[in-house]
Amino acid sequence: DAGVIQSPRHEVTEMGQEVTLRCKPISGHNSLFWYRQTMMRGLELLIYFNNNVPIDDSGMPEDRFSAKMPNASFSTLKIQPSEPRDSAVYFCASSDSGQLYQPQHFGDGTRLSIL
Amino acid sequence: AQKITQTQPGMFVQEKEAVTLDCTYDTSDPSYGLFWYKQPSSGEMIFLIYQGSYDQQNATEGRYSLNFQKARKSANLVISASQLGDSAMYFCAMRDYSGGYQKVTFGTGTKLQVIP
Numbered sequence: 001d002a003g004v005i006q007s008p009r010h011e012v013t014e015m016g017q018e019v020t021l022r023c024k025p026i027s028g029h030n031s032l033f034w035y036r037q038t039m040m041r042g043l044e045l046l047i048y049f050n051n052n053v054p055i056d057d058s059g060m061p062e063d064r065f066s067a068k069m070p071n072a073s074f075s076t077l078k079i080q081p082s083e084p085r086d087s088a089v090y091f092c093a094s095s096d097s098g099q100l101y102q103p104q105h106f107g108d109g110t111r112l113s114i115l
Numbered sequence: 116a117q118k119i120t121q122t123q124p125g126m127f128v129q130e131k132e133a134v135t136l137d138c139t140y141d142t143s144d145p146s147y148g149l150f151w152y153k154q155p156s157s158g159e160m161i162f163l164i165y166q167g168s169y170d171q172q173n174a175t176e177g178r179y180s181l182n183f184q185k186a187r188k189s190a191n192l193v194i195s196a197s198q199l200g201d202s203a204m205y206f207c208a209m210r211d212y213s214g215g216y217q218k219v220t221f222g223t224g225t226k227l228q229v230i231p
Contacts, residue, residue: 042223
């Protein structure tokens with residue numbers, strides 16, 4: 001079975017540009033999570049969706065960040081405008097919803113560099 | 116207050132020896148799940164093992180076992196017979212309900228280096 005698929009794997013862009021990260025969760029999983037990982041702050045949960053509905057976005061750092069999940073098989077995380085401090089690895093993960101004991105399965109991440 | 120605490124930023128272990136990575140957690144929710152993930156230098160996050168709060172026995176997965184001490188709120192990962200490929204960052208995580216929402220919290224990680 002295919003795992004969580006993220007694209008692009010790497011993104012380098014100049015500050016001020018719009019950045020869109022994409023994620024396809026594992027088929028049948030109805031919870032989806034976006035994380036950001038940096039050396040300074042570790043792994044931070046940005047937002048999670050349950051059945052395509054955003055449940056908790058308290059981790060989204062600023063209004064420049066937005067996330068959507070238009071259907072069960074696709075989600076985007078958008079940064080507009082981007083800033084150098086947004087440079088990080090962004091992970092998407094999926095799992096069975098409502099199951100505290102189910103692990104999250106992570107994509108390979110998008111390494112984002114804002115110049 | 117931190118919900119997941121990993122007090123060992125880095126550890127060394129001799130190849131073929133066993134090693135324990137510490138994790139303590141804090142939650143008032145009686146239902147929760149505890150997880151360990153491995154992140155090699157290549158960057159991907161690999162799920163290793165989980166323990167449910169109501170599980171009576173410690174979880175095991177191959178060379179990985181979870182030493183679950185509920186009263187102490189600890190969930191230490193034990194890796195037996197360490198291999199060079201075990202060198203990586205290891206993260207402890209908890210999934211519980213907080214404020215009506217399901218929350219996932221990760222610790223800061225422990226960097227394990229296996230010495231030949």
